[in-house]
Amino acid sequence: xxxxxxxxxxxxxxxxxxxxxxxxxxxxxxxxxxxxxxxxxxxxxxxxxxxxxxxxxxxxxxxxxxxxxxxxxxxxxxxxxxxxxxxxxxxxxxxxxxxxxxxxxxxxxxxxxxxxxxxxxxxxxxxxxxxxxxxxxxxxxxxxxxxxxxxxxxxxxxxxxxxxxxxxxxxxxxxxxxxxxxxxxxxxxxxxxxxxxxxxxxxxxxxxxxxxxxxxxxxxxxxxxxxxxxxxxxxxxxxxxxxxxxxxxxxxxxxxxxxxxxxxxxxxxxxxxxxxxxxxxxxxxxxxxxxxxxxxxxxxxxxxxxxxxxxxxxxxxxxxxxxxxxx
Amino acid sequence: xxxxxxxxxxxxxxxxxxxxxxxxxxxxxxxxxxxxxxxxxxxxxxxxxxxxxxxxxxxxxxxxxxxxxxxxxxxxxxxxxxxxxxxxxxxxxxxxxxxxxxxxxxxxxxxxxxxxxxxxxxxxxxxxxxxxxxxxxxxxxxxxxxxxxxxxxxxxx
Ligand SMILES: Cc1cc2nc3c(=O)[nH]c(=O)nc-3n(C[C@H](O)[C@H](O)[C@H](O)COP(=O)(O)OP(=O)(O)OC[C@H]3O[C@@H](n4cnc5c(N)ncnc54)[C@H](O)[C@@H]3O)c2cc1C
Ligand code: SF4
Ligand code: FES
Ligand code: FES
Numbered sequence: 001x002x003x004x005x006x007x008x009x010x011x012x013x014x015x016x017x018x019x020x021x022x023x024x025x026x027x028x029x030x031x032x033x034x035x036x037x038x039x040x041x042x043x044x045x046x047x048x049x050x051x052x053x054x055x056x057x058x059x060x061x062x063x064x065x066x067x068x069x070x071x072x073x074x075x076x077x078x079x080x081x082x083x084x085x086x087x088x089x090x091x092x093x094x095x096x097x098x099x100x101x102x103x104x105x106x107x108x109x110x111x112x113x114x115x116x117x118x119x120x121x122x123x124x125x126x127x128x129x130x131x132x133x134x135x136x137x138x139x140x141x142x143x144x145x146x147x148x149x150x151x152x153x154x155x156x157x158x159x160x161x162x163x164x165x166x167x168x169x170x171x172x173x174x175x176x177x178x179x180x181x182x183x184x185x186x187x188x189x190x191x192x193x194x195x196x197x198x199x200x201x202x203x204x205x206x207x208x209x210x211x212x213x214x215x216x217x218x219x220x221x222x223x224x225x226x227x228x229x230x231x232x233x234x235x236x237x238x239x240x241x242x243x244x245x246x247x248x249x250x251x252x253x254x255x256x257x258x259x260x261x262x263x264x265x266x267x268x269x270x271x272x273x274x275x276x277x278x279x280x281x282x283x284x285x286x287x288x289x290x291x292x293x294x295x296x297x298x299x300x301x302x303x304x305x306x307x308x309x310x311x312x313x314x315x316x317x318x319x320x321x322x323x324x325x326x327x
Numbered sequence: 328x329x330x331x332x333x334x335x336x337x338x339x340x341x342x343x344x345x346x347x348x349x350x351x352x353x354x355x356x357x358x359x360x361x362x363x364x365x366x367x368x369x370x371x372x373x374x375x376x377x378x379x380x381x382x383x384x385x386x387x388x389x390x391x392x393x394x395x396x397x398x399x400x401x402x403x404x405x406x407x408x409x410x411x412x413x414x415x416x417x418x419x420x421x422x423x424x425x426x427x428x429x430x431x432x433x434x435x436x437x438x439x440x441x442x443x444x445x446x447x448x449x450x451x452x453x454x455x456x457x458x459x460x461x462x463x464x465x466x467x468x469x470x471x472x473x474x475x476x477x478x479x480x481x482x483x484x
Contacts, residue, residue, distance in 0.1 A: 001347040006391075008392070028393075030388075032370055035349070035388050039368060048392075050393060076382070100373065100457055101439075101455055101458055103370050106379070236453070
């Protein structure tokens with residue numbers, strides 16, 4: 001591991017200043033992804049600014065019912081919070097489906113959003129990888145890509161975003177609050193992430209000095225009728241092969257409204273707006289759910305070894321929505 | 328740098344810690360506590376599990392500086408002087424230990440479960456221990472041990 005300076009930030013402005021001044025400084029949350037990547041030689045910051053003890057460590061409910069989630073809140077504390085479990089069960093389920101108890105106890109909300117892809121070539125510095133080393137090529141395209149993207153990927157990079165939590169937050173129209181070089185600003189979570197195109201280096205639109213301070217989740221009247229479902233290669237403690245976050249509002253057998261996002265099929269948490277569009281006003285039947293899935297997944301361009309994800313994602317959505325109708 | 332933290336109830340200062348060291352390294356190589364084990368160093372096996380401020384974490388993924396001012400409790404601190412925790416006794420009695428490499432991490436993680444849940448279901452035990460890998464036992468005896476310890480702890484309450 002390359003030598004680095006460690007400092008603990010006491011407040012947001014000084015943290016931003018500390019990173020803004022130095023191109024090779026990085027924020028440190030719980031460290032469960034960054035410490036790993038530093039050990040692997042994938043990340044080589046010269047300075048770590050620990051933001052895990054900033055006072056953004058509480059979960060609250062605003063008068064309008066919106067959830068306020070501090071960026072330093074531990075994944076386990078967020079999953080256990082009564083307001084989350086009551087109003088947004090899919091968010092609690094997504095968190096609990098991720099990693100292990102030990103990792104969730106350390107991982108923060110900010111760090112979870114900005115965790116890097118689990119593409120094996122990205123994590124192996126002896127291999128080429130356009131994301132890690134621009135222009136070196138993408139061995140995953142012809143190599144091991146069984147668990148990589150089927151949608152939204154590019155010639156340059158076919159990696160997926162690994163977060164479970166971000167999929168639930170994408171479905172819930174979450175908003176990310178930032179403190180940056182020019183002061184505070186907000187960004188819808190779905191606009192935080194960017195598709196790789198011909199420059200896969202950056203996963204998000206953020207400047208390196210942008211500090212995530214908070215995530216807000218607007219109230220959703222039918223948030224209680226929601227579910228996060230994750231398919232993985234073993235029963236627990238594995239990244240998703242495909243996942244879906246869905247909330248459904250049905251009245252008189254008709255879909256009044258819905259929120260849908262897929263995980264592990266794209267370089268970003270994939271908000272399924274075409275599927276949502278197809279469903280609003282449609283009968284709450286398996287046929288209509290399958291048609292909505294087709295509307296979304298018709299854009300899929302699977303690779304040699306991951307075409308199975310297309311029917312898997314479709315079936316997962318149909319099953320999840322069907323169960324939400326009777327729930 | 329100098330690291331000040333509390334280990335198993337005792338205020339501890341360790342000098343000459345390099346920023347890139349993990350909490351696991353500091354505990355094993357500098358604080359004389361080799362209980363927590365070093366295996367994957369990637370958060371995948373749980374053999375390095377210790378309590379940090381009362382919650383079990385993978386010490387291999389904690390940078391030394393992150394432990395400053397905090398409380399660490401390792402497997403060495405589960406029992407009292409000359410006395411095993413009932414969970415440790417149950418592991419011995421049930422034959423839940425073969426090579427023993429995974430045992431310290433499992434003990435800390437299962438200890439936390441029993442602190443939080445009096446009568447854990449099998450599903451809860453399995454999920455709580457999902458981050459702890461054992462290459463020897465096949466887990467059945469480990470489940471037996473956690474069930475036995477849960478019964479005894481509940482009876483003693
Ligand atoms: C064995 C293992 C299994 C896992 N399985 C899963 C899984 O199944 N599902 C899943 O979703 N995740 C999984 N994870 C990933 C885990 O969720 C992430 O490692 C964790 O959420 C990252 O949070 P952190 O606080 O530790 O981030 P860090 O490692 O501290 O940071 C990650 C990134 O975020 C940046 N950062 C941190 N905080 C901020 C902030 N406030 N503002 C701006 N930038 C910030 C850092 O600079 C860094 O680039 C797994 C991890 C491990 C080790
Ligand atoms: S898919 Fe992306 S991250 Fe993986 S090797 Fe290709 S460029 Fe690198
Ligand atoms: S050594 Fe820490 S989880 Fe394996
Ligand atoms: S007893 Fe050998 S790894 Fe568990």
